[in-house]
Amino acid sequence: MLSSQQVIEAFTHPESTASFTLHQWNDLVFVLRHEKLLARFYLLLKEQGKTKFLPYNVQRHCKNAEILAAKQRSVVLCETQALKQAIGNDTPFLLLLKGAAYTLRDNNAALGRVFSDIDVLVPKNVISKVESRLAIQGWLSKELDDYDEKYYRQWAHEIPPMQHGTRGTVLDLHHNLVPVVSGKGIDIKKFVEVTQREVNGVLTLNDAGMFYHSTIHLFFNDDYSSAFRDMTDLWLLVRDQDEDFYHKLFTLCSDFGFKKESVIALYLLQLRYDVTLPDWVSCFVEESVGKMSAWEVKLLSRVTEPKHGLLLSGQRNVLNALAEARGHVLKMPIHILVYHTAMKLLRAIMKMVFGKHFFTKPTQQ
Structure with missing residues (x-):
């Protein structure tokens, strides 16, 4: 069986796959598709x-995945322009986050990125107006129960979440x-002012802002189902960065908090993704991690690994439950x-007693 580290090294050191058996390639395709x-x-x-290392059947699966990713990229770019036209006049700023932002910026993290949704940030004081405008444009709130x-x-x-009707x-x-509810919300207006970058009339974050937000999304959270993908996002975001990037990143941490999340990300990237940090950054990260709970750091290292039944993974369910509990404690008093x-x-x-729709709130019409 493949180990989680072998899957990580397939990204960081692709030449390591040259010696894979057909059985290992089969497992790798299943894991990466998942x-x-x-x-x-x-x-x-x-x-x-x-790509010469790839067996023929593996190439076929990879090329199909490439086609799907290219299609999703096209969809995201089209939807971005549709959103700009629909709500651009109703909000002081329209800022894309995460995968959609990577795609719009066409940066390293856009490489082969696929999506389940598009994340957008707007000021809280206009969110009701924006929601109403989107409803007029065919975006419907998903069915939820009242709680x-x-x-x-x-x-x-x-x-x-809202879904377009057609x-x-x-x-x-x-x-x-x-x-x-966490009591740790940041000053979004100020954050956008210092991190924004415009692309085709739509805002995204600059490189440091993207990395900063992605670390919060990953480590100040209770859901680690896509954690390995998110770690590869961070790896690609930090790749090829100069020292100015790290100065900007730690300035954001100083101004808005969440230094711990960025430090953990950099530590894991250095430890498991063979990322070379500037000496002063590496020293700062090692010193900061040394003050953290060892079990917490180890837990986060494990739950951000690739997850699949074909991998040697140990007590995965227990670890995921612990990480979920940790996330809830972080987010709620x-x-x-x-x-x-x-x-x-x-x-x-x-x-269970009365049926799953007992509390369901009717879908917005």
Whole structure:
């Protein structure tokens, strides 16, 4: 069986796959398809002129993944312009986040990136107006029960996901980088002012801002289902960066917080992705990690590995549960966490008894 580190090294050192058996290649294709990274792996090999290592059947799967990624890229670019036309006049800024932003910027992290949704950031004071405008343009709120609706509206950093009625595209509309209930929301206006970069009339973050946000999204969270993909995003974002990038990154950490998340990301990239950091950054990261809980760092290292039943992975379910619990503790004060957990448990029991639609809020018309 392949190890998680062998899968990581397939990205960082593609030549390591030259000695793979057909069975190992078969497993690698299954794992990367599951992680939505098959296109990225293939494009990295093409970039380095190393596709000759690929068996014929593996090339076929990789090329199909490349076609799908190219199609999604085209869809995202078209949807971005549609969003600009639909809500551009209703908000002081329209800023793309995560995968859609990588694609619009066409940076390293855009390589083979695929999407489940488009993440957009707008000011909180216009989010109701923007939501109404999107509804007129065919974007419908997904069906939610009343408690989940309340959770999004009162405690989260985004409104419920919206899906276009004909095109099927899913939109996540954010007003902050972290949940409001955490008490750690940042000054979005100031953050956008110092990190924005315009592309074709739409804002994205600069390189340091992208890395900063992606580390928060990954490590100040309770969902690690796409963590390996997110780690490869971070690896590509930091690749080829000069020292100015790190100065800007740590300035953001100083001004807006969440230094721990960036430090953990840099530590894992250095440890497992063979990223070479400037000496002063490496020393700072090592010193900072030395002050953190060793079990927490080890836990995050494990849950950001590739996940699949074909891999040697150990107690994966236990680790994921611990990481999920950690994320909930980070995002919610303890009294709200206890209330939230009790409510979710009670409502799950009632749905089992009375049916899954017992609490369902009707879909927006």
